[in-house]
Amino acid sequence: MASARKKTKKKKSTKRKTVKKKVTKKKRKVAKKKAVKRKAKKKTTKKKAVKRKSAKKKKKVLKKKTKKKKAKKKSTGKKAVKRKVSKKKTTRKKAKKKTAKKKAAKKKSTKKKAKKKSTRTKTVKRKTSKKKTTKKKAAKKSVKAKTVKKKVSKKPVKSKIPIIKVQGREKKVIDWDKFLTPLDDRVLVAKEEASSTTAGGIIIPGSASMDAPNKGRVLSVGRGAQNKKGYVKVMDVAVGDKVLFSSYSGTAVNLEDEELLILRESDILGIYS
Numbered sequence: 001m002a003s004a005r006k007k008t009k010k011k012k013s014t015k016r017k018t019v020k021k022k023v024t025k026k027k028r029k030v031a032k033k034k035a036v037k038r039k040a041k042k043k044t045t046k047k048k049a050v051k052r053k054s055a056k057k058k059k060k061v062l063k064k065k066t067k068k069k070k071a072k073k074k075s076t077g078k079k080a081v082k083r084k085v086s087k088k089k090t091t092r093k094k095a096k097k098k099t100a101k102k103k104a105a106k107k108k109s110t111k112k113k114a115k116k117k118s119t120r121t122k123t124v125k126r127k128t129s130k131k132k133t134t135k136k137k138a139a140k141k142s143v144k145a146k147t148v149k150k151k152v153s154k155k156p157v158k159s160k161i162p163i164i165k166v167q168g169r170e171k172k173v174i175d176w177d178k179f180l181t182p183l184d185d186r187v188l189v190a191k192e193e194a195s196s197t198t199a200g201g202i203i204i205p206g207s208a209s210m211d212a213p214n215k216g217r218v219l220s221v222g223r224g225a226q227n228k229k230g231y232v233k234v235m236d237v238a239v240g241d242k243v244l245f246s247s248y249s250g251t252a253v254n255l256e257d258e259e260l261l262i263l264r265e266s267d268i269l270g271i272y273s
Helices: 001-154
Strands: 162-165 167-172 186-191 215-221 242-245 251-257 258-264 268-272
Touching: 186 242
Parallel strands: none
Antiparallel strands: 162 167, 186 215, 186 258, 215 242, 242 268, 251 258
């Protein structure tokens, strides 16, 4: 029995050893694989770092080249500008010299022309002085003739200012348009006096009842009536128009010893000629 137990123990120990050996082998393989992966990662990282450094170097080289090219372009541009400026200066100097020569030539020509003109003007002045003397004599004669004609033809000139009969005699009225300007749509009117004789020639006595006159002449006009919106309506009546208006309308006004009427445009019935 003891021998059998010893054999079973040996078998179990051998089995355990084999299992341990297998596990250790597997662990070693896994460790090797991890080490290989680490080495590969290190290599890739080193390659990437090298690539980055090379890219940075290339960028620096390119920047230096571009800077050099720009500096060359600037230097060439400055040289070209200097050449252009020098050319312009030379052309300006040449143009100035030409203009100076032309001006000198013009001055000489103008002096010659002035001398010729002076000689001509002297001759012309002599001729004109003779003509002026003859013209003055003719003008004096024409003035005398005109004065004689004026003395002969003195006709009465018609004035634009309206004339109103006051107590049977004619009297010139003031320029009412400047003297008094009515407000809004008001009109200043001078009444026509009612005639004391009829169309048939019958004389009407002073004691007889007569209607108020409804005719007159416009002396001054306002600017026109204003709406609520502020628009001004233009007046239909003008200064100098003969007007018919309703009897006993308007307000009577006494100005400069003359009886006048101030009417609204609505009170005027019409214009007659």
